[in-house]
Amino acid sequence: MRILVSVKRVVDYNVKVRVKADNSGVDLANVKMAMNPFCEIAVEEAVRLKETGIASEIVVVSVGPATAQEQLRTALALGADRAILVETADELNSLAVAKALKAVVDKEQPQLVILGKQAIDSDNNQTGQMLAALTGFAQGTFASKAVVAGDKLNVTREIDGGLQTVSLNLPAILTTDLRLNEPRYASLPNIMKAKKKPLETVTPDALGVSLASTNKILKVEAPAARSAGIKVKSVAELVEKLKNEAKVI
Numbered sequence: 731m732r733i734l735v736s737v738k739r740v741v742d743y744n745v746k747v748r749v750k751a752d753n754s755g756v757d758l759a760n761v762k763m764a765m766n767p768f769c770e771i772a773v774e775e776a777v778r779l780k781e782t783g784i785a786s787e788i789v790v791v792s793v794g795p796a797t798a799q800e801q802l803r804t805a806l807a808l809g810a811d812r813a814i815l816v817e818t819a820d821e822l823n824s825l826a827v828a829k830a831l832k833a834v835v836d837k838e839q840p841q842l843v844i845l846g847k848q849a850i851d852s853d854n855n856q857t858g859q860m861l862a863a864l865t866g867f868a869q870g871t872f873a874s875k876a877v878v879a880g881d882k883l884n885v886t887r888e889i890d891g892g893l894q895t896v897s898l899n900l901p902a903i904l905t906t907d908l909r910l911n912e913p914r915y916a917s918l919p920n921i922m923k924a925k926k927k928p929l930e931t932v933t934p935d936a937l938g939v940s941l942a943s944t945n946k947i948l949k950v951e952a953p954a955a956r957s958a959g960i961k962v963k964s965v966a967e968l969v970e971k972l973k974n975e976a977k978v979i
């Protein structure tokens with residue numbers, strides 16, 4: 731089985747993001763970038779499927795600028811076999827990414843495509859679902875467990891107030907939730923080996939897709955600063971404030 735894993739380069743989750751002075755977007759100058767955490771879980775799941783002999787090859791793909799090669803190399807160090815960068819400097823929305831991934835799916839013919847449930851920068855939670863629509867593949871989103879059984883993929887999904895298990899025909903799309911697994915760290919020897927693994931760069935034109943965006947970001951604003959809290963001396967004072975100042979009880 732060939733598995734395609736889609737990884738996105740995002741601002742590292744430890745970074746406190748700043749909005750640009752002109753409100754046109756987030757300031758990315760000198761900001762640490764990393765692989766989207768849900769994509770790390772996607773890579774880990776693919777590597778585990780290869781370790782158990784279910785998968786034979788893991789291909790990782792990213793759509794974005796040349797610098798996304800760093801995240802592809804990380805995925806190669808974690809155990810992927812080869813990487814594809816669909817290189818573009820354009821601002822991308824989920825549909826554009828899904829179209830590029832669809833073209834890669836057509837070329838690579840994977841039995842399973844694993845994506846993160848959402849990218850922590852734009853919080854869209856759309857790309858996997860859109861890719862399922864474009865390919866016609868079955869989809870198991872928000873997965874906390876995935877088991878391949880013959881030509882089926884049984885996925886336990888995290889839904890409001892519980893878990894739902896669905897059985898999908900392969901080929902299928904899986905999107906990862908937080909509890910699916912705990913990603914490993916890349917070892918130094920594997921980071922060195924990853925430098926020699928194949929990384930192919932293709933243009934959207936070569937794939938025959940247009941990544942022109944259908945929407946435009948008009949304005950980005952930081953959340954309003956929260957005012958400091960106060961300490962009360964007694965429960966009675968707390969109740970009095972909740973009743974008369976906050977008016978919540």
Ligand code: AMP
Nearest residue numbers: 736737793845846848849854855856857
């Ligand atoms: P989103 O729908 O943007 O929240 O992203 C969900 C998942 O889609 C991510 O975790 C990635 O697996 C994939 N994805 C989104 N954008 C990209 C991108 N530019 N390149 C590769 N994969 C992406």
